[in-house]
Amino acid sequence: NSRNGVLSTTLETLIATNFIENSETGEIDEVNTPTYNGNLIGPTLRISPGDSIQIDLINNFPDNPEDQRLGAFPKNPFTTNFHSHGLIVSPGGISDNVFRRMEPDTTSEIQIDVGSDHHSGTFWYHPHKHGSVSFSFFGGMMGFLIVEGGPGDLNEVPEIAAAKEILMAISVIRTDTNGEVPFVNEDADQANSDTGATNGLWSTFQNSNFYYLTNGVTNPTLKMRPGEVQRWRILNAASGETFPIALEGHSLHILANDGINQEEMISLNVEEAYVMGSGNRVDLLVKAGEPGTYKLQVLDPAGTYSVTPQGIAPGPRRARIGLDFPQPTYPVTVATIVVEGSEKNMDLQDGPLPQNSGLLTRQQMLAAPLDAERNMAFETCGQRRQQAMPENRLPSCGWYFDLYDADYWGGLPFTNLLMARDADDTGIPNPVVDPEMPRIDYQKQGLFTSDEPLFDDMFGGNFEEWTLINRTNSDHPFHIHVNPFLITHINGQALPEPEWRDSILVPAATGGGGNINLADFGTVTFRTYLDPLFPGDFVFHCHILTHEDVGMMQKLTVLP
Incomplete structure (x- = not known):
């Protein structure tokens, strides 16, 4: 959290060992992936409007390979930088500058000054070094960045303020069968391999492992009481997969998309999916139903869904990240919700939502x-x-x-x-x-x-x-x-x-x-x-x- 208007912290990039439950085999797999601070998700950063984010980014990755294919071909997987995804801030200097290059065995200062009228909401951070962004995402290099307080914060609504806040970053970790994250095929001549061949850019991931994680964990359990209302901040932190998200037996009540409030809450039908492309965030309310166990799932993108909770132009939501990557059997359970205990009958929000500060109104736009x-x-x-x-x-x-x-x-x-x-x-x-x-x-x-x-x-x-x-x-x-x-x-x-x-x-x-x-x-x-x-x-x-x-x-x- 920030103190006295400054969030001061250190992020270290390194290849680290972690252990993941394999949902296919039930075994515990050892993985060695690029990380922030050695974990499969980075620390959550919480600030208020007007704060300054000051980070020392220590790049402890190994040196980049000496013999690499040059030109525009992807290269230098161990060079990094920092992007504050969704913030309206300066893109230059040592701020949210994705043209920076932070080389191995260096420490780089980052200072992102957030305006005093910046809107509250759910944001996130991750590397953005062109040519190797996918590599960093395969290891889980990302974290939440929450802006809270100031005019237009959703917590101005009593029913939302009373709801317990839950953060869920859904990622897809990818490794080879040895638990390592390989880089691209240096000899690739196209994006996807021909049938039976290994000439694709990411053919290094043929027959590889993948793990759908929530906050770095396979299918965590969340407990609610009957009638309880919780506020979930969900992030699609995958490298490209689309997530139609639905909760068994329940409706999702949409408050904000990408950290920006709706005019009014949109209540989806029971088990209707909210579609999240890579990079999307959603703030929503869930009101627990009868006692029981319910699965929060990623549904098959080949189904029919709209790209907006307003239901416009539904269709299949296929996102073709690459044919060399193994794909899951849908649905994929990303969290298990256990509703138990005494009843806690809480109200859902009703009526207009507060409008974000720092943005023009829809009418002005x-x-x-x-x-x-x-x-x-x-x-x-x-x-x-x-x-x-x-x-x-x-x-x-x-x-x-x-x-x-x-x-x-x-x-x-x-x-x-x-x-x-x-x-x-x-x-x-x-x-x-x-x-x-x-x-x-x-x-x-x-x-x-x-x-x-x-x-x-x-x-x-x-x-x-x-x-x-x-x-x-x-x-x-x-x-x-x-x-x-x-x-x-x-x-x-x-x-x-x-x-x-x-x-x-x-x-x-x-x-x-x-x-x-x-x-x-x-x-x-x-x-x-x-x-x-x-x-x-x-x-x-x-x-x-x-x-x-x-x-x-x-x-x-x-x-x-």
Whole structure:
């Protein structure tokens, strides 16, 4: 906790030994993974608006390998940095600067000054070193960051303040059969291995182990009394998996998404799932029912769910992290709730929720004249399976394949491109008939570069509207740093109540019969306000981190 306006602490990164119950075998497995302070979850940091977060980050990881594939290929797994996910703070200097590099055997100072009007809510922290973020998540490198107090805190509501607070960080730890976290396949030539081969980026995880953990533990037990109301803060801390979360025999009552309050609580139906993409947080109330034992479960994402608790545009919620990773048998139990003892009949909240300080109101956001309208596309390009035929690929693929050649990938070809790019950059028709490259002369990068921002006209104080277009067969969790956004439409359908987020699943394209150009693309439209207090460089990206590590990210610069 902070004291006298300062939270001062030390975080140490190191490879540490822990023991995990294997839910498949019932045995206790030894794992040796990258950690904060030697544990499978980092310490919870609690602050108030106006506090300063001051951290000495000691990197005690081993040295990076000497012989690594260079270029844009993932590398340097033991270099780290620090991201305060969801905070509206400076992205520069020694603050929430994801362009920093903290090398092994060094100590780095971090100072994040949180504004006095910053909203209360559920946030978190984790490494964000491009090219090796997935590696750190496979070991459990993350922790809660809670902002509490100040105007708009949910505890202003007596029924919420009376509820016991429970934190649940749900992670997926991945190791090889020896309990180690391997890095990428240096010789990979595509994202996923061919059938029977090991040529994929993460083929090092074929036939590996995985563990769904809550706060670093397999299926912990939580006790409640009949009629008791608890407030749960839940975090999807996985590297990319989507979690449709449901509690047997109970309803989930949604208070806040990504640390930002709803206008009113949304009560889901009994056993209805709340969908969490990687990086999402939810604050909710649970009122215990009759005595008994109930499972909190991750349901099969292949079912039909909306990306919002308002039920807009339901569909399968598949997030394709990589075909080389073993997958669970659903449902996966992430906690067991035992309801027992004498009755404790508590009331659920009813009526409007307090609105967060430090954010414009929904009405202000919707009424403000727009300074810019932008379209951003998630696109994937390949040369095998369905995309072996050029006509099944997006028209941008040929141009970008030529741009991102073997030299770009460190001397060997890499025939998958996972891009987040400016959809208004459409190129021009190729004057030479070439099925492999129907359009040419795209002006902007499709993959991440730190050299230049995607846009050169983003100014602090501006209001912008973005439409995210998903031209792939996988949901992609979009996350932007510093500036949260107000979602107005999903797949063209207006939300009954516009919804604040800092991360949202963009629905996959549907249909097309194997030809992505014939599919119906998924979309999310939002408005955002570029806070003039925090200009500088930051990023947006897909929060499936195996995608981010190979370039599904872009740099943004907000100018004063």
